[in-house]
Amino acid sequence: MKNIIGIDIGGSTTKIIGYRNGEIFSPLLVKANDPKASLYGAFGKFLSENGLRIDDVHKVVVTGVGSSCLTEDLFGISTKRIEEFNAIGAGGLFLSKLEKAIIVSMGTGTAFVAAEGNSARHLGGTGVGGGTLLGLSNRILNVRSFDVLVETAKEGNLSNVDLSIQDISNTEMKNLPQHITASNFGKISDVASQGDLALGIVNLVFQTIGVMAMFASRKEQTKNVVLTGNLTHVPQANEIFDIMAKLYDINFIIPEHSEYATATGAALLFDKEDM
Numbered sequence: 481m482k483n484i485i486g487i488d489i490g491g492s493t494t495k496i497i498g499y500r501n502g503e504i505f506s507p508l509l510v511k512a513n514d515p516k517a518s519l520y521g522a523f524g525k526f527l528s529e530n531g532l533r534i535d536d537v538h539k540v541v542v543t544g545v546g547s548s549c550l551t552e553d554l555f556g557i558s559t560k561r562i563e564e565f566n567a568i569g570a571g572g573l574f575l576s577k578l579e580k581a582i583i584v585s586m587g588t589g590t591a592f593v594a595a596e597g598n599s600a601r602h603l604g605g606t607g608v609g610g611g612t613l614l615g616l617s618n619r620i621l622n623v624r625s626f627d628v629l630v631e632t633a634k635e636g637n638l639s640n641v642d643l644s645i646q647d648i649s650n651t652e653m654k655n656l657p658q659h660i661t662a663s664n665f666g667k668i669s670d671v672a673s674q675g676d677l678a679l680g681i682v683n684l685v686f687q688t689i690g691v692m693a694m695f696a697s698r699k700e701q702t703k704n705v706v707l708t709g710n711l712t713h714v715p716q717a718n719e720i721f722d723i724m725a726k727l728y729d730i731n732f733i734i735p736e737h738s739e740y741a742t743a744t745g746a747a748l749l750f751d752k753e754d755m
Contacts (some may be wrong), residue, residue: 482538485526486747488544488740489520490587493495493710494518497740499747506530507740513545523554543567550673562746563696569600571745572706575735582696585742586610586709590689594700598752603696608688610711616681621674630676630714636679643667660727661687682716690724690732703730708741718725 484499491710493514498505508526512518519542527533540559542550552558561648572583573595580596582603588611592603610626617629638644646658664684669676693705711717712734721732 482537483532484746484751485491485523485537486567486743486746486750487522487542488545489515489519489538489543489544489549489747490540491515491545492518494522494544494546495695495740495743496522497743497747498526498530498736499744499751502562504737504747507743509738509739516549519550519554521548530619533617539750541746541750543742544638552564558751563750564742565591565593565602566600566747566749567742568708569595569745570598570737571741571743572708572735574596574744575708575737575741575750576704576706576733577735578704578706578733580700581704581706581733582693582702582739583706583708584689584693584698586638586689586711588709590692592692592696594696606688606692608685610709612685613681613683613711614733616684617678620677620681623678629681630716632663632675633678633682633716635675637673637676638679640669640672641665641667641674641680641734644685654725657727660723679716682714683720685713686714687724688722690721690728693732694724694728694730697730704731704733706733706735706738706741708735712738 486497486674488495510522532556537557537669540554540557541562542563543562547561551605568583568585583593583595585591589609591605594687596601618622623629629729633693642661647660664671696706725732
């Protein structure tokens, strides 16, 4: 039984999954300020929780911006590094069970990858992502906790923050509903609450990502957009992307274990090479 461990090392979190017989198991996330400490902590915790010994691991495959911190084999296990954008593409297709799609990796910033079959191409990215959420939250709301921001946004009303089409035009426009945003933060009311502002920040970030994903999908001639990364678990994400899906006639898909797509892709790519 061949256990492959896929690890996505970010700047502040490390995601780890097990891969065996074509399936992933026991996805795990560990937070730490130091990528190397996060890596070793995640690996040790993964082995402990699954009752595995070092000898039970066939291969470790690492990827992500923090993977350069690992310059030797992990605990003597053969360790390989996979290019991150290839891992994003492979993992997104595997989790969504699609053959072709735009894979959007929403982390501190956001990357867009065109994936089809065994190929993946980095289309570009934006600095708008989780870092934007926390930065604006810190400056505007004096809130530094991601969980507090998300919870505060649940009480928000966008009509006190964003300018909509109906605010500037009484005329119905073809394929452009009146409730659609015309300007993010273009209508901040004097009575806007913390919740209104929090929701405005969340809406700005996801709408920016969604519009860029739409342009990428049209360029690559596919209606399928797979959303991955930690931001997929923001409660408001589904509602915002559902509105954009209807507006642009594309499919936004958030697969199970979406935050582990890159780690999954790393393990999957090695398994294909090792067959």
